[in-house]
Amino acid sequence: MTERKDIDQTTTNQSFKIEKYTDKDREQILNIWEKSVLATHDFLNPTDFEEIKQLVQTFNFNDFEVYCLKQNDEVAGFIGLAERKIEMLFFSPEYIGKGLGRKLTDFAFSELKADKVDVNEQNTNAVKFYEKLGFRTYERTDKDDQRKEYPLLRMKLETTEN
Incomplete structure (x- = not known):
């Protein structure tokens, strides 16, 4: 797999398609998870990163609603949901x-x-991204779901129906 450094932003969206996850995508999404976390979660200490990485490698992605964004057979990114929560x-x-x-x-x-998502409070770019989409924080935790010292913001999509 070759890395693409010169992606044309004007044509990027049109050349990608969303496909339901299959087990043949597993290695690509594990690789994407690791590269993405290393690039965006600079607040994680290395030991915690390794523990989380080991946990993620045990996931059965079929237990979630996972969809991959692909260009040809290359996965660029993925989203996974459980019970309407990203x-x-x-x-x-x-x-x-x-x-x-x-x-x-x-x-x-x-x-x-x-309509819901949990975001690491220290991941300020992700917080801003979800706020821009209309999510609002309804709860803050002092620790993440693994009881580590990484506060989470629990966010819900605001709609005109509320």
Whole structure:
């Protein structure tokens, strides 16, 4: 797999398609998860990163509603939901900031009725991204779901129906 450094932002969205996860995508999304976290979660200490990485490698992604954003057979990013909550949204670093996160979240809103997400408070770019989409914090935790010292913001999509 070759890395693409020169992605044309004007044509990027049109050349990608969203496909349901299959086990043949597993190695690509594990690789994307790792590269994405290393690029965006600089607040994680290395030991915690390794523990989380080991946990993620045990996931059966079929237990979630996972969709991959692909160009040909190359996965650029993926989104995973459980019970209308976005549990994961990760991209290879070269695809971050290209409008593709919006493409996957729009799909999650319209097709999967997503309306919640948990975000690491220290991941300020992700917090801003979800706020821009209309999510608002309704709860803050002092620790993450693994009881580590990484506060989470629990966010819900604000709608005109509320």
